[in-house]
Amino acid sequence: MTTTTTTAPARPTEPAPTLTTTIWNQLRMNLQTYTLIAALVLIWLYFSYRTDGTYLAPRNFSNLFRQMTITAFLSVGMVLVIVTGNIDLSVGKLAGFVSVVVAYYQANYLTKHFDQDWVVMLLSILIGIGVGLVYGIIQGYIIAYLNVTAFIVTLGSMWLLDGAILLRTAGRTIQANQPLFSEIGQGYQSDNFGWILAGVAVVFLFYTMFRGRQKKRSYNFDLPPLPMDLAKVTGLSALILIYIYRVNNYKGVPNPVLLLAIVVLIMIYISNNTRFGRYAYAIGGNREATKLSGVSIQRNIFLVFVLMGFLCGISGVTMASYVGYGTISAGDGYELDAIAACILGGTSTLGGVGTVFGAIVGAVIMVSLTNGLQMINTPAAYQYILKGIVLVVAVYADVRLSKNR
Amino acid sequence: MTDGTDNNIILDFQNITKRFPGVTALKDVSLQIRRGEIHGLCGENGAGKSTLMKILSGVYPAGTYEGTVLYEGHELRLEKGAIRQATEEGIATVYQELTLIPAMTVGENVYLGKEPVEHGIINWDKMYADTRELLKKYNLDIRPQDVVKFLGVGKMQMTEIAKALSENAQVLILDEPTSALTEAEIDKLMDILHTLRSHGVTCIYITHKLEEFFRIADTITVLRDGAVITSQPTENLTREKLVHYMVGREMTERFPTGHHTPGEVVFEVEDLHAQDPDSSRAVIKGVTFDVRQGEIFGIAGLMGSGRTELVMTIFGEYGKITQGEIRLEGQKLHSRSSHEAMLSGISLVPEDRKRHGLVLMQSVLKNISLANLPQFSNWFSIDDNAELKASLQFANSLSIKAPNLNVPVDSLSGGNQQKVVISKWLMSQPKVLILDDPTRGVDVGAKYEIYKLMNDLAEHGMAIIMISSELEEVLGMSDRVMVMCEGRSNGILDIEEATQEKIMALATNIANGVTA
Numbered sequence: 001m002t003t004t005t006t007t008a009p010a011r012p013t014e015p016a017p018t019l020t021t022t023i024w025n026q027l028r029m030n031l032q033t034y035t036l037i038a039a040l041v042l043i044w045l046y047f048s049y050r051t052d053g054t055y056l057a058p059r060n061f062s063n064l065f066r067q068m069t070i071t072a073f074l075s076v077g078m079v080l081v082i083v084t085g086n087i088d089l090s091v092g093k094l095a096g097f098v099s100v101v102v103a104y105y106q107a108n109y110l111t112k113h114f115d116q117d118w119v120v121m122l123l124s125i126l127i128g129i130g131v132g133l134v135y136g137i138i139q140g141y142i143i144a145y146l147n148v149t150a151f152i153v154t155l156g157s158m159w160l161l162d163g164a165i166l167l168r169t170a171g172r173t174i175q176a177n178q179p180l181f182s183e184i185g186q187g188y189q190s191d192n193f194g195w196i197l198a199g200v201a202v203v204f205l206f207y208t209m210f211r212g213r214q215k216k217r218s219y220n221f222d223l224p225p226l227p228m229d230l231a232k233v234t235g236l237s238a239l240i241l242i243y244i245y246r247v248n249n250y251k252g253v254p255n256p257v258l259l260l261a262i263v264v265l266i267m268i269y270i271s272n273n274t275r276f277g278r279y280a281y282a283i284g285g286n287r288e289a290t291k292l293s294g295v296s297i298q299r300n301i302f303l304v305f306v307l308m309g310f311l312c313g314i315s316g317v318t319m320a321s322y323v324g325y326g327t328i329s330a331g332d333g334y335e336l337d338a339i340a341a342c343i344l345g346g347t348s349t350l351g352g353v354g355t356v357f358g359a360i361v362g363a364v365i366m367v368s369l370t371n372g373l374q375m376i377n378t379p380a381a382y383q384y385i386l387k388g389i390v391l392v393v394a395v396y397a398d399v400r401l402s403k404n405r
Numbered sequence: 406m407t408d409g410t411d412n413n414i415i416l417d418f419q420n421i422t423k424r425f426p427g428v429t430a431l432k433d434v435s436l437q438i439r440r441g442e443i444h445g446l447c448g449e450n451g452a453g454k455s456t457l458m459k460i461l462s463g464v465y466p467a468g469t470y471e472g473t474v475l476y477e478g479h480e481l482r483l484e485k486g487a488i489r490q491a492t493e494e495g496i497a498t499v500y501q502e503l504t505l506i507p508a509m510t511v512g513e514n515v516y517l518g519k520e521p522v523e524h525g526i527i528n529w530d531k532m533y534a535d536t537r538e539l540l541k542k543y544n545l546d547i548r549p550q551d552v553v554k555f556l557g558v559g560k561m562q563m564t565e566i567a568k569a570l571s572e573n574a575q576v577l578i579l580d581e582p583t584s585a586l587t588e589a590e591i592d593k594l595m596d597i598l599h600t601l602r603s604h605g606v607t608c609i610y611i612t613h614k615l616e617e618f619f620r621i622a623d624t625i626t627v628l629r630d631g632a633v634i635t636s637q638p639t640e641n642l643t644r645e646k647l648v649h650y651m652v653g654r655e656m657t658e659r660f661p662t663g664h665h666t667p668g669e670v671v672f673e674v675e676d677l678h679a680q681d682p683d684s685s686r687a688v689i690k691g692v693t694f695d696v697r698q699g700e701i702f703g704i705a706g707l708m709g710s711g712r713t714e715l716v717m718t719i720f721g722e723y724g725k726i727t728q729g730e731i732r733l734e735g736q737k738l739h740s741r742s743s744h745e746a747m748l749s750g751i752s753l754v755p756e757d758r759k760r761h762g763l764v765l766m767q768s769v770l771k772n773i774s775l776a777n778l779p780q781f782s783n784w785f786s787i788d789d790n791a792e793l794k795a796s797l798q799f800a801n802s803l804s805i806k807a808p809n810l811n812v813p814v815d816s817l818s819g820g821n822q823q824k825v826v827i828s829k830w831l832m833s834q835p836k837v838l839i840l841d842d843p844t845r846g847v848d849v850g851a852k853y854e855i856y857k858l859m860n861d862l863a864e865h866g867m868a869i870i871m872i873s874s875e876l877e878e879v880l881g882m883s884d885r886v887m888v889m890c891e892g893r894s895n896g897i898l899d900i901e902e903a904t905q906e907k908i909m910a911l912a913t914n915i916a917n918g919v920t921a
């Protein structure tokens with residue numbers, strides 16, 4: 001049993017693949033993302049056709065994205081929760097509770113004690129985010145350090161927060177319509193600002209692409225073919241420009257959408273480029289191996305739930321501003337929409353797999369379906385039935401596709 | 406039984422060969438087992454005992470091996486994915502790790518999947534009555550209504566045996582049945598086996614504790630490197646003969662020569678005692694050793710000897726230390742987690758690479774850097790250039806064979822996966838590197854590279870602790886060898902005085918007979 005061993009460096013010896021096979025391989029590797037985007041385009045085309053174009057007309061197109069923001073804030077946090085192998089059932093009610101608390105203090109204290117609008121707005125935001133954050137800290141502590149299953153803790157939270165909402169509102173609707181505060185959820189950016197944003201985004205996309213290629217080359221990594229990278233970035237840029245063009249034809253970029261875009265970018269950065277993000281994926285991928293690598297499982301799970309609470313705060317503030325009041329049904333069922341968006345976007349309930357980008361695409365698909373079905377006057381009952389079927393079929397398709405890979 | 410074959414032979418393995426990618430686990434094994442005997446199966450770790458039993462129990466179905474198994478005179482052909490078929494034929498296995506459902510009662514477990522049913526409703530009374538009868542027949546001292554999780558390990562095993570017998574098992578395979586039992590429970594098990602023999606049940610008994618063979622077995626078969634070395638009645642054998650049969654192997658040119666010049670003592674373990682954190686059972690019962698700079702310190706011992714538990718305890722991830730202490734460079738060490746152990750300068754390449762070493766779905770790069778991210782990051786960002794550079798350096802110096810560092814680690818071969826784990830731990834720049842069975846499931850070429858690397862590291866002054874299941878590896882690589890048995894250190898041998906026979910004798914607790 002003698003084997004000669006070479007100590008050649010880790011370089012492949014296979015012949016260089018042709019352009020078409022590389023593209024094909026790249027497509028297969030990112031199959032899920034492309035399938036999702038294709039599904040989204042199909043949905044848009046279908047409803048456009050059914051509504052004679054009004055579905056994608058500026059007004060509805062603008063509202064479509066505005067509608068999804070509140071649950072999308074929850075989805076991007078939920079991705080990391082699910083990636084670590086946990087679940088959070090309390091997010092809908094927590095966001096709801098935040099919106100109620102914000103409305104309550106705004107109506108009863110802030111508008112009475114402070115004259116300046118911006119102070120009222122700022123304090124409303126701080127209160128809302130603070131409530132979400134504190135709740136996240138408590139919940140994270142119980143889950144991570146006291147070792148109670150996340151499912152149980154957050155299920156309990158759901159009831160607890162439901163009760164808290166009932167107490168705070170006393171069954172009534174509380175106004176939260178201070179003008180400047182309302183801008184958060186209801187306002188729009190000017191057309192010019194929209195175009196500036198689009199310009200910055202496009203430049204940024206191309207810059208990161210070239211920089212990324214440069215870096216990969218300097219380390220001798222496989223480079224995806226340039227035309228392919230170019231096509232990807234050009235496509236994405238086109239989407240941004242089309243979006244800005246469409247919404248500018250209506251009232252401009254809605255504030256909550258801009259806020260969401262910023263949060264999404266930060267969350268993508270956190271999940272890919274920080275230790276915390278890396279650890280989250282590693283914990284979900286193999287908890288024991290991660291632990292034996294000297295990573296504190298407890299601290300990272302704790303932080304995931306704190307971050308989730310923070311995002312619930314943002315979601316709740318936006319909700320209060322968007323609807324203009326706090327009510328007992330605030331946030332009802334949003335947790336399920338948030339989870340569904342993650343799952344549609346390719347997050348694995350087993351942990352370790354899932355992206356923030358995927359979750360956002362999942363959220364867009366969900367809202368596109370709901371909105372479209374409403375526009376063609378589908379009865380509510382059938383909307384629910386369809387949503388349920390779509391979720392299960394999508395996951396089944398994903399299971400099949402990833403098996404064939 | 407009527408086709409003219411020997412009526413006394415219940416099982417006849419004929420020329421069994423089983424190949425795995427890269428290894429031949431069984432080479433032309435022929436073995437006969439007589440009806441109603443207790444047949445001891447003996448051999449080093451990896452000798453092929455478990456593989457042979459897995460063929461018999463249907464884990465490796467017909468067609469995945471060469472040769473034939475005759476059972477009761479007819480050929481045993483177990484279909485793929487039908488492990489129940491073996492049970493129906495009357496061949497049952499009592500596994501090392503018990504396969505009971507803890508929350509259910511003894512009766513429910515025994516009749517799981519074959520509950521007596523009337524009109525779709527379980528007849529509980531009949532089930533418990535049948536269980537009671539069965540337990541009585543074989544002298545099993547448990548009650549049908551007891552909930553399994555409240556039973557001791559010994560009684561759980563009885564339940565397992567009862568479950569096998571309830572299927573009218575003719576052949577019972579017991580794989581390391583005593584590894585977790587107390588002395589009293591072992592005595593009880595021996596009684597049970599005698600009862601079984603008197604009822605005509607054939608038992609195949611696998612153990613690492615040689616004295617048990619002499620207590621219970623009628624015949625002993627020794628396997629080594631996948632081949633039958635001998636199969637004889639127990640009365641013809643002695644312990645010394647058995648050990649000789651088990652290890653009588655030549656050293657091959659498989660180990661690179663190292664030039665270690667051990668320096669000062671860096672790492673000391675003194676009279677360490679530790680408990681299993683869940684059951685409070687003592688697992689480490691007094692271990693003392695020290696390791697010098699630039700030394701490879703081998704730990705030998707059979708499975709269940711406490712070697713993995715020992716290093717996991719040192720690494721702060723397993724046992725509760727009840728007595729004794731661990732010192733690194735004279736400083737008392739008190740690691741309560743792998744994080745603290747790492748910071749103080751200890752690295753552990755764990756035994757079970759897939760479970761404890763790697764995040765399989767993630768890339769080579771992410772696996773290498775997982776334990777070392779603080780080196781190139783703050784809380785807000787990771788310097789991925791630095792990460793890549795450091796990881797590439799290790800990947801190249803260990804010659805990890807991968808198209809690039811972004812491929813998922815589970816696409817790599819076992820040897821390369823192991824190199825990824827080693828890279829991860831070398832990057833943390835340890836003073837003491839613990840390798841728990843570093844070449845398990847690794848092909849010969851990669852093994853050689855890992856050995857060379859170990860020599861290299863030792864020459865550069867690192868203290869290395871290596872656990873190994875292969876005696877040759879221990880002898881070929883270590884400067885000193887500690888032999889463990891049942892949670893104790895049975896002695897530390899200098900490499901000049903160590904032989905396979907001596908180590909095996911110490912590992913099986915028969916040292917007195919040999920060295921006297």
